[in-house]
Amino acid sequence: DTAVSQTPKYLVTQMGNDKSIKCEQNLGHDTMYWYKQDSKKFLKIMFSYNNKELIINETVPNRFSPKSPDKAHLNLHINSLELGDSAVYFCASSQDPNGELFFGEGSRLTVL
């Protein structure tokens, strides 16, 4: 059983489109995250939710809107996609905001 799973694994789309990436964890964790890894492999936190409440929002354009329908899910919706949004997006979860992070396998987004 995959602990943190993301879909889709690969996504290719045109500039200007709107797309979503979904994340689910079956670990019973309270806290979930989205990280962005750019082409230079640099990983940066975007958002964190704890018990469905947004606790970290790291100067991400408002075209990015996370949604946590319940503690086990954190989805990322991106409007008006730009070339610079091309990256690998990693979802992660932890028992609480201070706990060890468990990462998903990443969703590679390519914007043409």
Add this chain to the structure above:
Amino acid sequence: GEDVEQSLFLSVREGDSSVINCTYTDSSSTYLYWYKQEPGAGLQLLTYIFSNMDMKQDQRLTVLLNKKDKHLSLRIADTQTGDSAIYFCASLVSGGYNKLIFGAGTRLAVHP
């Protein structure tokens, strides 16, 4: 500020030891982590050290922490080709909710 720096590349011969270095800036870092990322895969937690420890050993891995200099290193003994990957240093920064700040990753290449 919150910053984590690592050298970008390291090449070693199979059987030798590898040492990957990392420096961080935030003195409120409570935990420091090493993650491994293999090509096309997610992040795997290798080991971590609490900020009041100097050293931690786990099989072939040795982590050294110099808190005064804010310097962390990961030593891999008897490096194997399967160790080829990108290694990320990360600092858990406290303040409100904890955030994991990643370095840019060190690409380790192991050659025969």
